[in-house]
Amino acid sequence: MKIVAIILIVIMLFTSCAMPPEGAGTVPEGEELGREYYKINMKKEFEISDTLDAVPEGTGAKVIILIGQSNATGCSLTSYLKTGVGEEKYAEFEAGYDNVLINFFLDNGNNSSGGEFVPVDLGCGAKDGYFGPEVGMAEKISGALLDERVFILKFTMSGYSLNYHWLYDYEPSYIYESFKIFADTYLGYLSSKGYAPSLDAICWMQGESDTTDYKAGKYYDNTVSFVTQLRSDFADYAPERGIFFIDAGISSSPYCEPAYPEINEAKKRFSDDSVLNVYFPTIEAGLTTLYEPESEPDLGHYDALSELSLGRMFADEILGIWGIEG
Numbered sequence: 482m483k484i485v486a487i488i489l490i491v492i493m494l495f496t497s498c499a500m501p502p503e504g505a506g507t508v509p510e511g512e513e514l515g516r517e518y519y520k521i522n523m524k525k526e527f528e529i530s531d532t533l534d535a536v537p538e539g540t541g542a543k544v545i546i547l548i549g550q551s552n553a554t555g556c557s558l559t560s561y562l563k564t565g566v567g568e569e570k571y572a573e574f575e576a577g578y579d580n581v582l583i584n585f586f587l588d589n590g591n592n593s594s595g596g597e598f599v600p601v602d603l604g605c606g607a608k609d610g611y612f613g614p615e616v617g618m619a620e621k622i623s624g625a626l627l628d629e630r631v632f633i634l635k636f637t638m639s640g641y642s643l644n645y646h647w648l649y650d651y652e653p654s655y656i657y658e659s660f661k662i663f664a665d666t667y668l669g670y671l672s673s674k675g676y677a678p679s680l681d682a683i684c685w686m687q688g689e690s691d692t693t694d695y696k697a698g699k700y701y702d703n704t705v706s707f708v709t710q711l712r713s714d715f716a717d718y719a720p721e722r723g724i725f726f727i728d729a730g731i732s733s734s735p736y737c738e739p740a741y742p743e744i745n746e747a748k749k750r751f752s753d754d755s756v757l758n759v760y761f762p763t764i765e766a767g768l769t770t771l772y773e774p775e776s777e778p779d780l781g782h783y784d785a786l787s788e789l790s791l792g793r794m795f796a797d798e799i800l801g802i803w804g805i806e807g
Contacts, residue, residue: 496565508684516649523659527666530597537571542676549687555606555613565786577602581619584634597640617792651706680718688744699742701747730762734770736781
């Protein structure tokens with residue numbers, strides 16, 4: 482029986498949609514372990530698929546960055562989405578949105594757009610059959626900006642913490658360094674085609690892997706360091722008003738125990754520091770992780786309509802920044 486139990490645990494780890502690699506309490510915590518202890522061999526070079534036409538020099542381009550862990554990657558099932566929204570709306574999602582283009586690199590290349598800007602559709606999630614918040618984002622943004630092109634840069638690493646993997650000791654670490662190269666590469670590409678990119682907002686869906694008491698206790702200070710670094714590194718693309726940081730709360734999933742309240746409080750506290758810092762809750766908004774698939778719910782990831790709502794809530798905040806009603 483013990484052997485069977487071990488085999489089942491291994492299968493769950495390898496087939497789940499990117500649960501935290503460290504697990505609950507399996508990796509010692511503390512700065513004394515050193516940055517190298519948490520090393521990830523992240524990609525440092527990114528190809529460019531030159532498929533965009535050149536535009537007149539200085540053509541404005543609205544750019545959104547979407548970063549985070551697995552609920553940003555997209556681990557929600559398209560089969561339940563189809564049931565929830567109906568055939569007509571699902572066909573719209575399948576067809577994609579030609580005026581909202583995405584360049585994505587997920588989980589160190591497990592899925593990507595191959596360096597190309599492509600219309601947002603149902604193929605931008607963790608793998609075939611899964612989708613992420615970009616779908617709800619594109620749906621609302623496309624409808625509000627029918628005659629304008631918007632670009633999304635999506636870079637995610639499922640199951641990794643802000644405290645050890647994006648940052649270490651409040652400084653950029655392996656994931657952040659790879660992300661910056663990714664973003665610089667494709668912001669530079671847009672510039673080379675004649676666009677003048679305006680990085681209006683960075684959307685952040687992360688925190689589930691920081692819900693031990695130790696990491697949660699540092700989440701506010703880590704967020705301050707993280708966003709300060711982001712705004713400094715991408716200052717050349719900032720609009721005059723500055724770069725908005727839009728932060729979604731995490732769920733009360735069993736995988737977010739015990740410290741999800743502390744994480745969300747840290748996010749809310751940071752949003753109170755500046756008008757450029759935006760926080761919206763997901764628990765109070767009714768987003769769920771409890772029901773899909775019905776036979777064995779994936780408690781770490783949003784149910785399909787909740788993931789769609791997550792994207793729509795990001796879009797509402799972005800459209801508000803642009804002074805547009807969704």
